[in-house]
Amino acid sequence: MKLTPLESWIVDRTGIQERSRRALEAYQVKKVRETVEYAKKNSLFYRKQLKDIRTEDIRSLKDLQNLPFTFPQDIRQNPYGFLCVPQRAVKRIVTLNTSGTTGEGKRIFFTEKDLDDTIDFFRYGMSCLTDRGDRVLVLLPGNAYGSIGDLLKKTLALSNIGCTVHGVLADPEEAARCIEERNITCIVGIPMQVLYLSRAKSEVFKKRIKKVLLSTDYVPEVLIHELTQEYGCSVFTHYGMTEMGYGGGVECEALNGYHMREGDLYFEIINPDTGEAVENGQYGEVVFTTLTRQAMPLIRYRTGDIAAFSSTTCPCGTFLKTMKKAQGRMDNRVELRENQSLYLRELDEIILDFKAVMDYKAYMDIESILIVGITTKNVEDFQSLKSEIAHRLQDILYRKLGYGMDMELIFNGENKPNQIANSMIKRKIHDYRKVR
Ligand SMILES: [Zn+2]
CATH class of the missing domain: 3.40.50.12780 (ANL, N-terminal domain)
Structure with missing residues (x-):
């Protein structure tokens, strides 16, 4: 190694x-x-x-x-x-x-x-996963000077590696076309957006993409597993936040x-x-x-x-x-009762395990009902998944509390580009009970 x-x-x-x-x-x-x-x-x-x-x-x-x-x-x-x-x-x-x-x-x-220090770090970070044969697609903002996409582009240019800064994913069709036209082998992106693209354009993804670097947010294990097992990708994750100068740490071959x-x-x-x-x-x-x-x-x-x-x-x-891999954010949870919380990462592992799920949002509403809005490819997918997801969620709640709780699963739209969690804001499970 x-x-x-x-x-x-x-x-x-x-x-x-x-x-x-x-x-x-x-x-x-x-x-x-x-x-x-x-x-x-x-x-x-x-x-x-x-x-x-x-x-x-x-x-x-x-x-x-x-x-x-x-x-x-x-x-x-x-x-x-x-x-x-x-x-x-x-x-x-x-x-x-x-x-x-x-x-x-x-x-x-x-x-x-x-900024130069960050480029320098990115250069070595990227050399953990890329070589000259790679062509990289960056699904992160890159228009502004010093933005993360701009820095990555400069970084890869120093190593003579082809790089296209596509920006945040808005249209999977267009991104897939870009992958084909430019012989892309490696994607750098936000976990949920890479999940979205891989599920929306699975054939292109399977055929072309060998390596993935997931960045800027907590990475669900089920996503790593899927990209590795079903698409044959090497999945690298990166730890960092803007306050660190974007880059904090990166995985090695291990x-x-x-x-x-x-x-x-x-x-x-x-x-x-x-x-x-x-x-x-x-x-x-x-x-x-x-x-x-x-x-x-x-x-x-x-x-x-x-x-x-x-x-x-x-x-x-x-x-x-x-x-060891970050376990998500401390505050990314809703309290169920004293000393017992439900974490976004726990929902991720259950909900994202269903391949027809493209995205989801969860929050505790004012009446203490857990609301989960799920985006699927079509409404039929949602209907067929709904009870199984609800069942698994009740399971975990029962394990934590010893009893189930009120929950509502709603259809959060079909596979439309504008439904993609399309910002750099980290995903969060909201709690509206606090509003009272
Ligand atoms: Zn190592």
Whole structure:
């Protein structure tokens, strides 16, 4: 098995003298201290937040645990408070609108160097899955300068790999035509959109697509299984969010979890209730600190994602950490009763297992009825699936609660392009009971 290309990349970028955790962690401590110093000096938010922190007290990565967390709402409240460079040095601003909440979206700023760092990471990340024989179709937004599609295109151009940035999937027919005409072998896209395309155009998909990189949202296991088993694809997943500079980690050939971008980001996994670090192998909330960011460094940023560090070495042999696949977001659930919740990922594994399902949405309505709106190829498919899906959902609820609960399955439209979850907003299970 090929050693992850990320390892050499990180060794080169960091300039560490030996390939070991000790050397990498010494580098990370140095960069954390620089970042704290830089952020205190240049950002209004951190000047206040870290006023009692002395960088000389940060002697080890463990000492970082004495620093306060940064929360997404801190950015939402005043994004400019995080900005460390003059506005003219900002080359890209990404506004993340979180659905269901009021107020301003989060704004994330990047300088030219920040974007170049991301391209550099993408280059090595993409080399985990592509070679010169591949032609890549990117089903992500790519029109704007510095957008994820734009960065991927630049990345692949550096490696002489053909790349078409199609944009977010709106018309499966057109995407299929593009795959045929351009001899596409590899797709990069959002999990639910790739699922949609593969089910809507299964013949083209089966014939042409060898590799898939799923990005920007939690990836249901049933989707990986289907793409692997039925279409013969190698499925890579990627972990990242805009706040990380898009890229956080990518799988190696072992397809066994992510190796992280450890030269640019320091990751912790904590117990979300106590804020304390958890042991390797245990699940907790992912927290990261940027080590090289210019426009907007983030220190101990709470991602809301649930994951774990692997307690064993990856079969590829790297000394880099391996993070087990993210289990979705902590808040992506509805509470059924105290200490008992239903997670979106659990619904995914049940509902998406039915091949005629193209998409779905779920929420708890004001009367505490679980509503599941399902998009299928046609209404007949929905009629034939409805009772089986309801049965399986009641099963899981019964296992959690010891009793069933009120539920309604509704037909959410046929296979129409405008029904595709066509935004970069992460999928969410909503709870309208809170409105009361
Ligand atoms: Zn590996």
